[in-house]
Amino acid sequence: xxxxxxxxxxxxxxxxxxxxxxxxxxxxxxPAGSDRPVRFIPMLNAERSPTFYRFDSLEQLRVWRExxxxxxxPVVIYHSHTATDAYPSRTDVSxxxxxxxxxxxxxxxxxxxxxxxxxxxxxxxxxEEEVCVVPE
Amino acid sequence: MSIEVRIPTILRNYTGGQKSVxxxxxxxxxxxxxxxxxxxxxxxRLVDESGLxxxxxxxxxxxxxxxxxxxxxxxxxGDTVTVLPAVAGGSR
Numbered sequence: 001x002x003x004x005x006x007x008x009x010x011x012x013x014x015x016x017x018x019x020x021x022x023x024x025x026x027x028x029x030x031p032a033g034s035d036r037p038v039r040f041i042p043m044l045n046a047e048r049s050p051t052f053y054r055f056d057s058l059e060q061l062r063v064w065r066e067x068x069x070x071x072x073x074p075v076v077i078y079h080s081h082t083a084t085d086a087y088p089s090r091t092d093v094s095x096x097x098x099x100x101x102x103x104x105x106x107x108x109x110x111x112x113x114x115x116x117x118x119x120x121x122x123x124x125x126x127x128e129e130e131v132c133v134v135p136e
Numbered sequence: 137m138s139i140e141v142r143i144p145t146i147l148r149n150y151t152g153g154q155k156s157v158x159x160x161x162x163x164x165x166x167x168x169x170x171x172x173x174x175x176x177x178x179x180x181r182l183v184d185e186s187g188l189x190x191x192x193x194x195x196x197x198x199x200x201x202x203x204x205x206x207x208x209x210x211x212x213x214g215d216t217v218t219v220l221p222a223v224a225g226g227s228r
Contacts, residue, residue, distance in 0.1 A: 023227070047224075054224035057193045057200040064220055081227045089227055095191060097146045097221035 001130045002102040002118040004028075004037055004076070009133055013106055013114050015042050016080035020108040023053040023080050029067050030075035037075040037102075050082050052091070076118075078104035086115040088126050096121035102129070139167050139211050142218040150178040159217070164196065165207040167217060182219065183207065193220045 008028055016024045025045050028037035041063055046056040067073060077098060081089075086105035088096070096103060099122045107115035120127045139159045143151050151157050157175065161167040165183075172179035182192055187206055194201045195218040201209045211217070 025223070043223075049226075051228060052224070052226035054222065057195075057202070057222070058198075060193065060220060060223060061195050061198070061200075061218065077223060079225060084227045089225065091228060092225035095222060095224045097144075097191065098223075099146070 001132055002037075002076070002104070003035075003132045003134060005136055006133050007136075008037055008040055008076075009116060009131075011040050011042075012076075012078050012104060013116065016078075016106040016108050019045065019080070021050045021082050022048050023050065023082060024106075025053040025055060025077075025079040027063065027074045028076035028078070029070075029072040032071050032073045035075060039072065045079075053079050074098055074101050076104050077101045078106065080106045080108050082108050084109065086117045088119055088121060093121055093124055093126060099123075138213055140216045141167065141171060142216065144220055146221055147178065147181055147219065150175045150181065162210060162212075163207065164194065164201055164205075164209045164211055164217065167211055168207070191222055193222050194218070195220070 015026060023045055026042040029039040029041060030036045044056045044059055045053045047054050086107040088103060103119045103121050105117050118129050118131050120129060140156055141159050142156050159167040159171045161170050168179050168182055182189060188194055196209055196211060197216055
């Protein structure tokens with residue numbers, strides 16, 4: 001189960017809406033071992049594409065070092081799909097390499113409906129999980 | 137020649153859980169081969185026939201090695217190589 005604050009959920013959705021029709025992506029860091037997403041880090045989509053995303057490699061290095069220094073880990077790795085449902089694609093699964101992370105998918109295909117789902121992706125196997133939104 | 141190589145969580149099963157290992161060589165290619173001698177299979181997770189795998193990012197100090205010669209990038213004593221899984225995907 002992913003437990004996430006209403007505020008962080010809203011920030012992910014806002015980022016996805018802002019970058020539509022391109023895919024948006026980012027991380028929410030949290031204290032190592034806590035499974036608690038705390039620090040919102042929107043990332044550049046180096047591909048600037050409606051069908052693909054990739055973290056900019058140098059930005060990723062900087063952010064990963066910063067997490068290391070703060071004893072944090074990427075608790076949530078999120079990205080948006082802009083024309084398809086909020087479910088990991090084959091490409092998403094082939095790249096997924098943080099078995100401890102919650103992979104959050106947002107779809108922006110319907111302007112009036114926020115699709116927000118969370119998954120574990122371990123060794124190529126996708127498991128959807130419940131999202132528990134808490135006030136703080 | 138000693139090069140520190142930082143290993144991401146996903147590859148630490150190759151290094152006995154170590155976050156950081158020491159390698160030797162004068163190019164990135166040589167360092168990766170040197171490590172593979174002690175951490176069998178590690179090279180195959182970083183490199184394929186066409187070069188560095190697209191699923192990983194490899195950095196020499198603060199540079200993405202793709203921009204400084206890839207596997208041929210020269211390394212020197214005291215350099216740090218960092219391996220991170222690329223974070224990417226797509227809707228297809």
